[in-house]
Amino acid sequence: MSEMTKRSPTEFEQLVYDAISKVPSGKVTTYKELARHIGCRSNQAVGQALRRNPFAPEVPCHRVVRTDLTLGGYAGATGGEKLRKKQRLLSEEAVQFRADGSVRPEHFFQFPR
């Protein structure tokens, strides 16, 4: 029979969503930092959890960018409309960008050690 019920977040995903929620407005973190904070050695696995985030933008996954501070992805896309939306959300939180599209480093938020 076909699947009708929607899948609930796994514990791992909840861990990720909970961590992101601690990133303040106007700041960004990275997939790598996020992974380190929750004790995950796969940055990619963190990206996977965010890619399917059903609570965006309440759970502010738009505040997570790549280690080189370029945008990364949003709503399952790595470019186009979706990505521009991510940039707009950040702009509205007063995050500033450099000419090459990367986030200005002063907005980087590091989790408490």
Next chain:
DNA sequence: GACATGACCCGCG
């Protein structure tokens, strides 16, 4: 359980 996918990262040539 094996195999494939992916919003990542890093080193090397």
Next chain:
DNA sequence: CCGCGGGCCATGT
């Protein structure tokens, strides 16, 4: 600078 390969690991088929 750019592509390629290796590493890491949660999820889905």
